[in-house]
Amino acid sequence: MDTCGKTDVEFQSEVLDILARHETKFEQINATLQMILTDLQDLRIHLVQQPVEHDLNSFYKGDSSQVHIMAVLDTSGQPLESGVEYYINPAISDNGHHFSLVDRNNSCPFYAGQDNVSRPKGYPVTLAPFEEGENVVRETKNFNVTFSAFTICVQSTAWKVGEQDPETKRRLIITGVVGSYSNYFFISKEQVGGNVYRIVWCPAELCPTCRFACGNVGALAENGKKLLALDGSALSVVFEKA
Numbered sequence: 001m002d003t004c005g006k007t008d009v010e011f012q013s014e015v016l017d018i019l020a021r022h023e024t025k026f027e028q029i030n031a032t033l034q035m036i037l038t039d040l041q042d043l044r045i046h047l048v049q050q051p052v053e054h055d056l057n058s059f060y061k062g063d064s065s066q067v068h069i070m071a072v073l074d075t076s077g078q079p080l081e082s083g084v085e086y087y088i089n090p091a092i093s094d095n096g097h098h099f100s101l102v103d104r105n106n107s108c109p110f111y112a113g114q115d116n117v118s119r120p121k122g123y124p125v126t127l128a129p130f131e132e133g134e135n136v137v138r139e140t141k142n143f144n145v146t147f148s149a150f151t152i153c154v155q156s157t158a159w160k161v162g163e164q165d166p167e168t169k170r171r172l173i174i175t176g177v178v179g180s181y182s183n184y185f186f187i188s189k190e191q192v193g194g195n196v197y198r199i200v201w202c203p204a205e206l207c208p209t210c211r212f213a214c215g216n217v218g219a220l221a222e223n224g225k226k227l228l229a230l231d232g233s234a235l236s237v238v239f240e241k242a
Contacts, residue, residue: 072189073195074086077195081135082127083126086127087123088125088239090114090236091196095235096114096219097116098114099112099114099125101123108155109153109174112174112175112227125147126146128144129142130203130205131205140186140187141186142205143187144183144184145185147159158178159173160173160177160178161174161182165220170230172229185200185201185202186200186202186205194238195239197237198217198237199216199237217230217235218233
């Protein structure tokens, strides 16, 4: 727009004329932007209302949508019950003796391990499902496990994932207070026939969206003792009612 030699009135008149010619275009642009904003708000509401699916930990095979999850069975074919005492034994006798409390280094806490001599039975355990009101231990469902024994440590004998052994890099199973993710395990059936299982640390039922470094419970030999530890081969076990 040429403003040379024009009075203020003439200049103002031309500006108003230009604005009048483009007013329709401005209104169209504004209307289009409003439509875009409305569509974006509708899309946001739709996404918020959709259920979000999360990947579970690879060790965890449970599915809350299942109508029935198989019960873990003892050596007599009966379901494992909450609060009832059971002995945990290796499925193959060559893999050691009964599960028991182990004094690793003459100090507290005691560790979960295996008897290094063939005692009559070892120490039994009780299992407590995480799910409130559940009285049966089921495959892939979380529970805590406690030795039915007293120690000089005057503390809980519940299993929990403890420190990593600096030499083997395997996480050891110690005993201690229940109340954290480290206390919760589940049982998975072995594909060998019979009531043979493996124990897995993976508290995915407590937090399905969390990513845990899950691991099978196996044995670790140390100074003539056998400790339970993660991050190695699984130890197949059976459950014998006390």
